[in-house]
Amino acid sequence: MLLLTCPHCGIDADETELSPGGEAHLTRHGPGATDEDVEAYLFLRDNPRGVHLERWRHANGCGKWFVAARCTVTLEVFGTYPAQTARPPQHVLDAIEAKRPGATRKLPVMEGAR
Amino acid sequence: MSDAMVLDGARAEGLATVREVPAPGLIALKGDLGAPALADAVRAVTGCAVPGLRRIEAAGAARAGWMAPDELLLVAPREAVPGALSTLEARLAAAHHLAADVSDMRAVFRLEGQGAREVLAKLAPVDLAPGAFEPGELRRTRLAQVPAAFWMEQGGFTLVCFRSVARYAFDLLAGAAAPGGEVGHFA
Known part of the structure; x- marks a missing residue:
């Protein structure tokens, strides 16, 4: 059972109060994009063994979307932040690095940030 | 039946009193x-x-x-x-x-009596221990399978849910309050 802190209302929400929204920080490729980009946006998802950034919605609560950084192996949660964030905030990156050195560099969203 | 009520003021007694009240x-x-x-x-x-x-x-x-x-x-x-x-x-x-x-669009219930905290705690993933949830706080959460919101006032809880699930919500609350279902966690 996951307990995620909703960054919008501050509640330590039980997993059953939330709806999962899949991988976070996808780039939405729309009209004019290449077929490969549209395919990747629609269908191709990371399924890492380790640190993952994923979208959750506080469905049975404030109704807002947020992103959780957690480990898919240990279920350890490194932090949550509002979905209106283009990149993970520094305190979340620091929390990941403290436990999993080097892991943030492997996050797809951090490509190009290096 | 008043328009403000869905279940005609349904009422159940047990660990706590559950009653439908007219939606304000x-x-x-x-x-x-x-x-x-x-x-x-x-x-x-x-x-x-x-x-x-x-x-x-x-x-x-x-x-x-x-x-x-x-x-x-x-x-x-x-x-x-x-x-x-x-x-x-x-x-x-x-x-x-x-x-x-x-x-x-809403149904409103009152939950009163000694066991009110316990009845609600059986149904919602919320810490309802005295001190953790007190008057002045409003909590949106789920009641088993349906969304609901509640707050404390006048020595009990006021609970609001969608009108379409009023019967489900009432049956849940009545079931959780049924005599013999005491847990005594907050006693």
């Missing part, structure tokens, strides 16, 4: 909760300040509850709702907002 006037107000215009409008309609995070403010029979970072639930007598909506519209004319009368 309920207004869902969305907008920028930090805006002075919105604070003025909320005060004009309910007499309450804009509630802080997860709080509910009271003034007489009126309430203003925090539902989301951009949404409030305003409670007022039913007959005051049309006037309240025009007041909101007038005061928020220049601001991006939404005010909707949702009185007929």
Whole structure:
């Protein structure tokens, strides 16, 4: 059972109060994009063994979307932040690095940030 | 049957008393909760300040509850709702907002008695221990499989859910309050 802190209302929400929204920080490729980009946006998802950034919605609560950084192996949660964030905030990156050195560099969203 | 009630005032006794009460006037107000215009409008309609995070403010029979970072639930007598909506519209004319009368979309229950905390704790993933949940806080959560919101007042809980699931919610509460189902966790 996951307990995620909703960054919008501050509640330590039980997993059953939330709806999962899949991988976070996808780039939405729309009209004019290449077929490969549209395919990747629609269908191709990371399924890492380790640190993952994923979208959750506080469905049975404030109704807002947020992103959780957690480990898919240990279920350890490194932090949550509002979905209106283009990149993970520094305190979340620091929390990941403290436990999993080097892991943030492997996050797809951090490509190009290096 | 009154329009304000779905289950004709259904009532169940047990660890706690569960009863349906007439839904008061309920207004869902969305907008920028930090805006002075919105604070003025909320005060004009309910007499309450804009509630802080997860709080509910009271003034007489009126309430203003925090539902989301951009949404409030305003409670007022039913007959005051049309006037309240025009007041909101007038005061928020220049601001991006939404005010909707949702009185007929909700069912309202009261949960009273010694076991009220325990009955609710059986159904919602919320820490309802004395000290952890107290009057003044509004919690939106789920009641088994349906969304609900509740707060404490007058020695019990007031619980609001969608009208379409009123029977389900009442049966849940009545079942959780059935005699013999004591857990005694908060005793």
